[in-house]
Amino acid sequence: DQQVKQNSPSLSVQEGRISILNCDYTNSMFDYFLWYKKYPAEGPTFLISISSIKDKNEDGRFTVFLNKSAKHLSLHIVPSQPGDSAVYFCAASAWNDYKLSFGAGTTVTVRA
């Protein structure tokens, strides 16, 4: 039962343009959401997170938006850089839960 879904397996964007990654979830108990970035042969590294009490969180070039009513979140990367080419995972957690539920990932390729 996939509670976190990333429906776009891949995204190609030109350097300098905006990358928008989308994520949907089904569990209404989720109240904390994270994005992880993964390079080949490395573990996922934390990128940015958002609590359900917010609808936006920004950190440099990365902004995450949360729409609780639609059970949807998105990650915006602007401007996109070649080093952003990686697999991005959306993850979610419920309050006082012990695990993260991940989406299947979106592979981002930034073209020069």
Added chain:
Amino acid sequence: ETGVTQSPTHLIKTRGQQVTLRCSSQSGHNTVSWYQQALGQGPQFIFQYYREEENGRGNFPPRFSGLQFPNYSSELNVNALELDDSALYLCASSLDRASSYEQYFGPGTRLTVT
């Protein structure tokens, strides 16, 4: 500060065999979680250990078992290996159980079952 380390990096086993994967948590972290990432999928939660006790388990059969040691390092054991167990196994540590959502991942162990 030392990050999360895992060993071995790669492993090839035969169906029916047993395997042990190892993880050293980040310095100061007392909670370790294990995930299985099959090809083309996101990591799936196997279980979590907090202060040497299992603190939650995902939808994995009992032949997946684990241990956490007093120094908070951890092992994942898989018995009676099946072909579908071929995956990347990720270990993640967090400062404590209360902050389990802030998890720091190791590079993983790639297990191939033939």
